[in-house]
Amino acid sequence: MNITSKIYIAGHRGLVGSAIVKNLESKGYTNLVYRTHSELDLMDQSAVEEFFKTEKPQYVILAAAKVGGIVANNTYRADFIYENLQIQNNVIHQSYVHGVTKLLFLGSTCIYPKLAPQPMGEDSLLTSALEYTNEPYAIAKIAGIKMCESYNIQYGTNFISVMPTNLYGPNDNFDLEKSHVLPALLRKMHEAKENNTPEVEIWGSGKPRREFLYSEDMADACVFLLENRDFKDTYQSKDNTNDSCTPNSVQTTEIRNTHINIGTGVDISIKELAETIKRVVGYTGELKFNTDKPDGTMVKLTDPSKLHRLGWRHTVELEDGIERVYTWYKQFVI
DSSP: OOTTSOEEEETTTSHHHHHHHHHHHHTTOOOEEOOOTTTOOTTOHHHHHHHHHHHOOSEEEEOOOOOOOHHHHHHSHHHHHHHHHHHHHHHHHHHHHTTOSEEEEEOOGGGSOTTOOSSBOGGGTTSSOOOGGGHHHHHHHHHHHHHHHHHHHHHOOOEEEEEEOEEEOTTOOOOTTTSOHHHHHHHHHHHHHHTTOSEEEEESOSOOEEOEEEHHHHHHHHHHHHHHOOGGGGOOOEEOTTOTTSOTTOOOEEOOOOOEEESOSOOEEHHHHHHHHHHHHTOOSEEEEETTSOOOOSEEOBOOHHHHHHTOOOOOOHHHHHHHHHHHHHHHTO
């Protein structure tokens, strides 16, 4: 890429997309293309086709998706699988049709099986059952990975898939009914501090461990891959010519698990997270863990060693990141 390359960022207003736009702008990229949902419905096949025909982007970052927490994922299962498949199919296919130089597809580490070995490496994909509550969303994202792989193999495209861990940062969702754990805790403790509330309730025992990545670090990893790496760098092929299950007349070279985890490789308990947020916010009340509420999966940690081998590591540690997002929250949300 060079600074005048035309880059289309789908989903530029969200947590992921806005961080990528900020990173690109900070590096001097001047030809960035966006569309709001009202301007371009990515579920509309003909509209997406017309957009690509007219704009002719050279690079595409697919950060647009229907997302939500556990309740939304489990309640609107049909919406999550249908809408995400539609968006992906339209954008990835039109990127092929119109000769896009490189596409970056963003998914989520929920693609991995519920009982995947920890930390979760890319080769855990499709090895056992998914977590039921977000299975439709995860299947859509797995389809996106396989679509990018398949177009690369059949058509020689250069589409890369990345799977970020739990993200937080500017433009996050702080709605207590729909947000993820970190922004929800930050808002609850800020409001408890402002209202002199003596205690904050937290669901579960506080024992589950989670990994968190600052959104601007994630964006830096994405731009690094766009600038420096190609699909051919994401895999080691496996020759199955002598596989006893393969007919003698068929020679196959398997290309699998080409996606790339984006994470820190470091986790923290929910109790430790809550105590860190409490310290950053300056809340002096008590934390009450409601053990009548479910804990969920006890450990969920990514293995980012593939990304490390490709040349990128995170730089923003958790407490620093929480301080940054709290400053942003007080400035733009309150």
